[in-house]
Amino acid sequence: MAQGFLARVAGRTSQIFATVISAGVANAGNLVGLGDDGRLHSSVLPVGVGANTTQAVASETLGAGKFVNYHNDGGVFSARLADNSNGRQADGFVLEEFTTGTTATVYPLDGTNAELTGLTIGARYWLGTAGGVTATPLDETDAANANKISQYLGVAKSAEELVTDDDGYVVL
Numbered sequence: 001m002a003q004g005f006l007a008r009v010a011g012r013t014s015q016i017f018a019t020v021i022s023a024g025v026a027n028a029g030n031l032v033g034l035g036d037d038g039r040l041h042s043s044v045l046p047v048g049v050g051a052n053t054t055q056a057v058a059s060e061t062l063g064a065g066k067f068v069n070y071h072n073d074g075g076v077f078s079a080r081l082a083d084n085s086n087g088r089q090a091d092g093f094v095l096e097e098f099t100t101g102t103t104a105t106v107y108p109l110d111g112t113n114a115e116l117t118g119l120t121i122g123a124r125y126w127l128g129t130a131g132g133v134t135a136t137p138l139d140e141t142d143a144a145n146a147n148k149i150s151q152y153l154g155v156a157k158s159a160e161e162l163v164t165d166d167d168g169y170v171v172l
Contacts, residue, residue, distance in 0.1 A: 003033040019044065054106045058098040065115030066131030067093045067153065068106055079104050081131035084138065084149040089169040090127050109166035112157065119156035127151040127169070133162065138172060145172045 003018040018033025022043040032044045042051065054070075056079035062068055067082040067090035079098075082090035091106070093113045098104035107113070116133065119125070128134035133153055138145045151169035154162045 005031075052108055052111070054092065054108070055103050056106055058100055058102050058104045060100055062094050062098045062104055063131065064094065064096050065113055065117075067113075067127060067133070068104070068131060070106075079106055082127055082149075083129050083131070084127045084134075084151065085129050087147065087149060087171070089149050089151055090153060093164070109153070109164045112161050112163050113154075114161045116160055116162055119159050119162060121156050121158060123156050125153050125156065125162055127153055140170075140172050148172050 003020075004015050005018075006013055007016050008014075009016075016031070019027045019030040020033050020035050021041045022030075032040065035041050056068075056070060057073070057076050059071070059073045059078040059080045062079060062081065068079040069082040069088035070091045071078055071080060071088075073080075079092075079094075080088065082088045090109065092108045093111075093115075094104055094106055095113070095115050096105075119133075120135070123135055125133040125135055126137045127149060137152070138148055138150045140150065148171070149169050150172055152165065152167045154164040157163050
């Protein structure tokens, strides 16, 4: 929703709208407005201020809320789905979908992944398969879990939000 106000410009009353996404110098002096999500867009923040993220090329489709693993894909720093079953620890997560070959914005662990569903408030979650989470940690005494990744990811703040923890991982 556009945010506007009335102002006197050159002796006339005009409606002025706040800038939600900045085009840079062209928007110098504009008032800043919140986006549809109720937050400031990163384009209106000063250089060096904003979310702590890493850019990596998606080597497969990464769905919103999925946990990802960094890797070298033919000399390109890339991200793929983290997976406890195949040795791909979670290095971060994405908050929107990225298709193969696009540059993904990856958020580090120790942040809040707010793009999940079906979580139980206060429950603890571990890395699952295909970038997902599980409420059940792998049993380290089960021989079927040999060479799998056991990685604690965090605690649910709501049904959609997981407050993540960069607690490391163990190869069973």
